[in-house]
Every structure is written in C-alpha cells, then in structure tokens.
Amino acid sequence: MQNSLTLPDLLNDAAILSLEHQLHLETVVGDLNWHVDLAEPKFDFHGESELVCERFHLLGSAAPGPGSWLWAWANPSGFLPETIELAESVRDLGRxxxxxxxxxxEVPFAALPGSPEEPHQVLSLLTDAAKVLTGRFxxxxxxxxxxxxxxxxxxxxSFLLAEATPMHAVSLIQQAVSGVPYITDHRRAVYSYGRLRGLDPEFSADGRTLALKALGIGLEFDELNRLTRIEGSLTPDSI
Structure with missing residues (x-):
C-alpha cells in the first residue's frame, strides 16, 4: 500500500470485494433479526435459527441530527476496549x-465524497474504507x-467466501461497476479485487488490459479507466 492515500482510493480498492461479502452475508442471515449487547459483548442474528458472531467490532455511528459520523473511539459514552480496538487501528492508519x-x-456528512445526506450512505463509505485497511470485509x-x-x-x-469462479467473478464485477456509485476508477477497483481475492492480477505492458490469471479472465479499460470489455471462457463448468 502506498504511503499517501485518499478516501476515494480506499473506496475503489474495497468496493468489489465488499459487495461480494455483503451479498454473501444476505444469503447467510436472510431474514434473521440482529441484536447487539455492547456490555457483554455479544452480536447475534436470531429468528428461526441463531448465529452468534465470534467477534464483532464497533466502528462508529452516523446521526442525521448533527449530520455527522462519530468514530467509536471518540464516542463520549465509552465502550469496551475489545469492541473499538479495530476502529482505533483504522484511526492510526488514517493518520x-x-x-x-x-x-x-467526527466527520460531517458534507465532507465525504458525493456529500451524502442519509446515515446509511455515510456508513457505506466509511465502513468500506475500514474494511480494506483491516482485512475484515x-x-x-x-x-x-x-x-x-x-x-x-x-x-x-459462515461469512467466509467460497472459492471464486469465472462466471461468478464476471457477474460480480459487472454488478459492481454499474451499481456501486463510489467506484470512480474501474481499473483500480478491478485490480484491487483481483489482488485481495488472490486471483493473480497482471496488467499488460501498456496498462490497458488486466488478466485475472487464476480465472482465465481478461478485462480491457479505456483512457478514463472505465471497464469496456471482459472476455474469457465462461462455460457451465466455470459457474
């Protein structure tokens, strides 16, 4: 990782793998309800079945009243050290x-990319930045x-991902670059996904094409770093 980063850099790096994990989480917990006890501490999903997280980490909160995000380590209420130590590591890496x-x-909503107005939009941005810095997605x-x-x-x-397949990766990449609003650099986002997912990414000499060698997929980008083409052998066996 380079010595100087911006929040948009981190968001591009995190976007595709973050989306993959969130889609997987939806399949695992389904319609289960969630509950957190910050004093015990415990985070679980429950309903027709129960799933108790081995560990959980409180990052922060977004409040519409002040229109700002407050990192957990700065919250005057105070929390158990083990629930906020990851947020503290994000702070240290941010510095x-x-x-x-x-x-x-504290970060005003208006200071974030796109000037989001809703708490869930703010959470998406700062959580994804934290994901790529901590390796928890x-x-x-x-x-x-x-x-x-x-x-x-x-x-x-249960939240760990299965081995990637060509068909799944292509579908995911297409969904991400067309639907994740804070991806501003397709080229960086796809390369970072390939690196983080262990897909052996390699650029051509001119940097215009990227091979995900582990999957036999090739991707092309234009001069504005937009994804223009994906090619590979996508057979039923590659799903």
Missing part, C-alpha cells in the same frame, strides 16, 4: 496515510434510535 476522514473524531449496520445508525464489522466462519 499514517494522511486520510483525515479516518483520523478525525463483512459489515452490518442497524438503527440505534433517533435515525442514527451504527456500523459493525463481523467475524464468523
């Missing part, structure tokens, strides 16, 4: 790489009263 949105205690956010939403990173074996 190291010069990303003020990750290092300042499964997140959940929920209402905690007064329109405020809190963001968590979760750990459980």
């Amino acid at each position: 190291e790489y010069g990303v003020p949105e990750l290092a300042e205690p 499964t997140a959940y956010n929920g209402p905690v009263g007064g329109g405020t939403r809190a963001a968590f990173l979760l750990e459980h074996p």
Whole structure:
C-alpha cells in the first residue's frame, strides 16, 4: 500500500470485494433479526435459527441530527476496549496515510465524497474504507434510535467466501461497476479485487488490459479507466 492515500482510493480498492461479502452475508442471515449487547459483548442474528458472531467490532455511528459520523473511539459514552480496538487501528492508519476522514473524531456528512445526506450512505463509505485497511470485509449496520445508525464489522466462519469462479467473478464485477456509485476508477477497483481475492492480477505492458490469471479472465479499460470489455471462457463448468 502506498504511503499517501485518499478516501476515494480506499473506496475503489474495497468496493468489489465488499459487495461480494455483503451479498454473501444476505444469503447467510436472510431474514434473521440482529441484536447487539455492547456490555457483554455479544452480536447475534436470531429468528428461526441463531448465529452468534465470534467477534464483532464497533466502528462508529452516523446521526442525521448533527449530520455527522462519530468514530467509536471518540464516542463520549465509552465502550469496551475489545469492541473499538479495530476502529482505533483504522484511526492510526488514517493518520499514517494522511486520510483525515479516518483520523478525525467526527466527520460531517458534507465532507465525504458525493456529500451524502442519509446515515446509511455515510456508513457505506466509511465502513468500506475500514474494511480494506483491516482485512475484515463483512459489515452490518442497524438503527440505534433517533435515525442514527451504527456500523459493525463481523467475524464468523459462515461469512467466509467460497472459492471464486469465472462466471461468478464476471457477474460480480459487472454488478459492481454499474451499481456501486463510489467506484470512480474501474481499473483500480478491478485490480484491487483481483489482488485481495488472490486471483493473480497482471496488467499488460501498456496498462490497458488486466488478466485475472487464476480465472482465465481478461478485462480491457479505456483512457478514463472505465471497464469496456471482459472476455474469457465462461462455460457451465466455470459457474
């Protein structure tokens, strides 16, 4: 990772793998309800079945009243050290790489890319940045009263991804570049996904094409770093 980063850099890096994990989380927990006890601490999903997270990490909360995000380590209410240590590591990395949105205690909605107005939009941005810095890619956010939403990173074996396949990867990449609004650099986003997913990404000499060698997929980009073409052998066996 380079010595200087911006929040948009981190969002491009995180976007596709984050989407993959969130889609997987939806299939695992389905319609189960969530519950968190910050004093015990415990985070679980329950309903017809129950899933108790091995660990969870409180990142922060987005409140519509002040129109700002507050990092968990800066919350005056105080939390158990083990629930906020990951947020503290994000703060430290934010300072190291010069990303003020990750290092300042409170971040106005208007200071974030796209000037989001809704708490869930703010959570998506700052949670994804935290994901790529911590290597924890499964997140959940929920209402905690007064329109405020809190963001968590979760750990459980059920949240681990299956081995990637060509058909799945192509579908995911297409869904991400067309539907994730904060992807501003397709070329960077796809390369980062390939690197983080262990797909052996390699650019051509001119940087216009990218091979995900582990899957036999080739991708082309234009001069504005937009994805223009995907090719590979996508057979029923590759689903």
